[in-house]
Amino acid sequence: MDFIESLSHKTKIINRYLDSLLTFDNLPQNTIFEAMRYSVKAGGKRIRPVLALSVSEAFGRHDFEGLLPYAAAIELIHTYSLIHDDLPCMDNDDLRRGKPTSHKVFGEAIAVLAGDALLNYAFETIANTDDDPSMKAKMLKVISRASGIFGMIGGQVVDIESEGKKIDKERLLYLHNHKTGELIRASVSIGAIYAGKDENIMSAFSKSLGLAFQIKDDILDVEGNCEKLGKKTRKDGEKSTFVTLFGLDVAKEMLKEETNKAVLALEKVCADTTFLKDLAYYLLDRQS
Ligand code: GRG
Numbered sequence: 001m002d003f004i005e006s007l008s009h010k011t012k013i014i015n016r017y018l019d020s021l022l023t024f025d026n027l028p029q030n031t032i033f034e035a036m037r038y039s040v041k042a043g044g045k046r047i048r049p050v051l052a053l054s055v056s057e058a059f060g061r062h063d064f065e066g067l068l069p070y071a072a073a074i075e076l077i078h079t080y081s082l083i084h085d086d087l088p089c090m091d092n093d094d095l096r097r098g099k100p101t102s103h104k105v106f107g108e109a110i111a112v113l114a115g116d117a118l119l120n121y122a123f124e125t126i127a128n129t130d131d132d133p134s135m136k137a138k139m140l141k142v143i144s145r146a147s148g149i150f151g152m153i154g155g156q157v158v159d160i161e162s163e164g165k166k167i168d169k170e171r172l173l174y175l176h177n178h179k180t181g182e183l184i185r186a187s188v189s190i191g192a193i194y195a196g197k198d199e200n201i202m203s204a205f206s207k208s209l210g211l212a213f214q215i216k217d218d219i220l221d222v223e224g225n226c227e228k229l230g231k232k233t234r235k236d237g238e239k240s241t242f243v244t245l246f247g248l249d250v251a252k253e254m255l256k257e258e259t260n261k262a263v264l265a266l267e268k269v270c271a272d273t274t275f276l277k278d279l280a281y282y283l284l285d286r287q288s
Helices: 003-021 031-041 047-058 068-085 102-106 108-127 133-147 152-162 169-194 203-223 242-246 248-267 274-285
Strands: none
Touching (some): 047 169, 102 108, 203 242, 203 274, 242 248, 248 274
């Protein structure tokens, strides 16, 4: 299988599993199920769960079945963060994953609840597994920390408070390493844990990849195509981004540097990292 075939194979496995998680039988009519499904099934690259599966594979564990609840939980949490981030009280966006945002379709109250529901359902999905308690505890620790105050939410608060202000590089790195980076790091960690390895075994790789991912996101906001991205561009004018702080050319250099650092870090890990290296370069060139 070449890289694109393997990526599409993994994405299909993840989408099938997400579909099964969001298929509810014999339930009372309730908009919440529809709203949850709407945002998750709107699309998305599934990069975080793909990373989890690829790391497990790199360490020789190819039976993804037991990893899917954890990988899907991260995608549910990521989707919740997008719904909330698009709300009028945050970024106030109308378009996400090529479709009208949740609050545009269901109204603000349901959109808030759909985000809350996805977050809760992520942890319920993990709770429903019959896994070895010690592995489950490790997974829970990694995922809850990455999505909470020491991770994504912590970064989002700094992002909101930095709007319209000039911040320094250290604060910019803190913001993005938390808002975007921690969930990407957690995706790599759960793949490693599932394969019986230490959660930090690929942390140099995941840290650089997370940063590169955000730098690319900032570049795409300026140079990207709204149709391909499935969201509006040029929204970051008042925000602290790698482009607003350093300019487009420097941001592009930083992106290359951080991607190369991620790939170099993989060379120090004893695993079959071919797919992960290809993925890092694929993300460098992505247009959506
Ligand atoms: C509101 C709790 C809360 C957190 C918000 C993650 C986040 C924090 C906001 C989302 C907006 C944003 C641009 C975040 C940066 C992370 C990022 C690049 C998100 C987009 O991820 P992709 O490209 O999206 O993986 P898809 O749609 O492909 O899943």
